[in-house]
Structures are given as C-alpha cells and as structure tokens.
Amino acid sequence: MDAPINPSLSVDCVVFGFDGRSLKVLLIERRYRLPDGQSEPDFKLPGSLIYENENVDQAAHRVLEQYTGRRETYLRQLHVFSDPDRITGDELSWLQAHYRVETIRVVTVAYYMLVKLDDTLLTQVRTHGARWIELEQIHQLAMDHKQILAYALDTLSKQLMAEPIAFELLPRKFTLRQLQDLYEGILGIEIDNRNFRKKVLSSDYIQPTGEREKQVAHKPALYYTFNRQKFRKDTRQKFRLNFINWQL
C-alpha cells in the first residue's frame, strides 16, 4: 500500500507545427491489438520508454529524431503525468509486449516542441508511420494522450501571450495574415484585423523584408521577419524602466 514502487518511465512529445494555415500535431498511427485478435487503428503521441543510458531530455530528442529526422528544435518539459491508473489492462499489456519489459505502472514526462513545418518535414514523417493532423481534427487519442495534448495547448496559449514563440512555428519570412492565423488558431479567437496590424507594425522587431508573396491568386502580401536581437534589446530596456512587471 504505502510501499515505494519502481514504475516504467516514458516521454511523450506534443510536437506542434504550423503549415501557414492551421496548427498541426504530430501523431503516430498505432494498430492496437485487441484481445479478440482484431485490430483497430488509433492515434497516440510520439513517445518512448526511457533507455538505460539516457536522461529524459535525451529520450525526447531521440523520439523527435526517429519521426522527423531532426534532433534540434524548441523543446521544453511540460508536466509529469503519473496517476497510478493512467495506463492499465490492455494498454499495459501492449506496452509490455512492445518494449519487452515487465511493468505495472507507467509514469510519463510530457514534452512540448515547436517546429517550423516545411515540405521536407511534411514528407519525412510519412516514411516513419507518423502523420501531421490538424488540431481541429483530433477527437480522441490513445491512453491519456488527449489530456496531455490539452495541457500542452493550454501552455502554448499562455506562452504565446507572454513570449515571442510564434516565430518558432512560423517560417523565417511570413505574412501578417499568417501571424494572425497562428494566433487565432491557437487561442481559438477572432482578432480584429486592423488592430492586429497596427499593434504588430508598431513594434520595432517585426520588420518588412521588402519581398512579396509569389504565385498567389490574391494581391501578394508583404513578407515580414522577426528580429530577435532587436527584440531582446527592446525588452531589456523596458525591463529596466518597469522594474516590476506583472502582466498576467
């Protein structure tokens, strides 16, 4: 009852990507073996049990590389999900068979990653059984992965308001329409076009590149870029002026 226990430890990664229109999540199609011998595909987050000679961050990088071919990206630990009954029954049997490890309980460290989606990355994952699924299309996931996704989305929303992480998801050159779509997609709200443009253009660190979209049906929009050096300088200055700075 009150005895310590050695659980299995896994990492599960919520990998967000933005394709210029909508927010997508990297998911793995799994053929889940039901006890009656039938199988039914379902989706899970990319993840793995941790190995003997790696720490949890290394395990998360390994998982990312396995499915995307990339090792480096914006990544942070999100939360530890550890309810004693989060994985039981058939799910536990599946894990034991898959990893050939004895286990009665699995604790997972959830990670949250942001990648710049490009054609290579979209193609690459197809060869590894992974798929980019639009956030709005995800209705259920294996185990407690829907709950983990919800937690990640909540964190992403908060962080989006407090830090310039939008630019981890956007291509280096982006249109203001894309920036606004990204905010609207993640926060699930509609933003007034004019105010948004005014606010963004009044910042010194979102700068026009001089280039425009090519081969589009509508009037080609200007491309902008995020100047991180300028941003850091500006916020350091603001920081000095407003010593205490409670915003949220």
Added chain:
Amino acid sequence: MDAPINPSLSVDCVVFGFDGRSLKVLLIERRYRLPDGQSEPDFKLPGSLIYENENVDQAAHRVLEQYTGRRETYLRQLHVFSDPDRITGDELSWLQAHYRVETIRVVTVAYYMLVKLDDTLLTQVRTHGARWIELEQIHQLAMDHKQILAYALDTLSKQLMAEPIAFELLPRKFTLRQLQDLYEGILGIEIDNRNFRKKVLSSDYIQPTGEREKQVAHKPALYYTFNRQKFRKDTRQKFRLNFINWQL
C-alpha cells in the same frame, strides 16, 4: 544498452519561506552512513520515493505535510532530473536501505513550493528533523540537490518578475521594506528605494491597510496588503488593450 529500464521515482521539494528579512529554504539534516561505519551529518531537500497508490503531486503534498504539518500551499512541478548517474554508489545504497527497495537508478521530479513563514511553521519543523536555512548559508547539499535548488531559485526569480507571487511568501500584511527586501534577496540586486516605492504605490492592487508596525525601534512603517481581485481585474483589462504582450 538501448533497453528500457524501470527507475525508482522520487519527488524532491524546494520549499521557500521568507521570515520578513531573508529567504529561507527547508532542509533535512541527514546522518549519512559512510561505508567505514562513521557518519557525518549533511543536508538534503525534503523528498520521498513515490508510493504505489499516489501520483507525484500527492507525494509532494505528503512530503510537505510530513515536515510542516500543512498540506496545502503554492506548489508547482519544476523539472525532472534524470541523468543516469545522478545517484550512484553509497548514495544509492543509502536509498535502498532507507526505502527497502531494489533500485539501480533514481529519477526525481523536483517541486517548488512557497509558504508564508510564521512562528508555528518555524517551530513545527523543528520537531520533524527539518530546518529552515537561510539561502546564503547553503553551501552544499547531498546528491544533486544543490543543482535542483539553483534551478528552483532561477525559476523563482523569473516568476517574481512576471507574476505577483511575492505575496505567496509575504504575510497578509507587509511593509514596503519587507516587499523590497524580498525582491532584493531573491534577485540578488539592490533596488533604488524611491523608484521602488513610487512604482509600487502607483499600482492599484497594493493597498494601505491603515495599520502600522508596533513595538519597533525605528519609525513604525505602514502595513500594506495585496488585493488579488483588483489585480485580476486590472490585468484582464490590460490584456484586452494590449492583445499581444511580449514582455520577457
């Protein structure tokens, strides 16, 4: 080599308290049994392996209660420390003997807690082998606990600048001197008196109580209090006005 492993899983709690003058950390004096039979006292963070029927948050609350008699406080998961060799040799033997559990590796979920220090809390812990040690007096800790403390302190500093968490540490009624001491102590900087008072007094949510200090040698200072409702209302408004609000 590349095999999954079931580690032991623990929680370690960095509990911060502020006694009106300086920042303190709750530590446990441990008699570490050396192989030659000698023993030498050292300090560790309060912690425990997780039990069979609890999740990590519950384990952290249990540890807090064990040493302070309180179960509820400001608490959040900080980070998972999981390097394969973070606990080895004698330290691992100590853990195995203490918990009577077979283990070859221990992963820990570090927590970070803020308590309002009062006389009860200062006395209570003494009966449980725990001690409040001033941050500046902590030079070394068992295992990787110094590293965990540094991580917690870094998080506390960042959060202190972004959110009104100072008031989790301060008593309900506080002087502006105490508020400034708290900021200076945690951030390790000196703040200009006049600017600090001006900034604080210009906020609507730090309000005078009308009461003054009693039985002090110097001129009794006014007590202030933090109005959380007012703060929430103000920041919601600010949030609406400044839709994108990158500050740090």
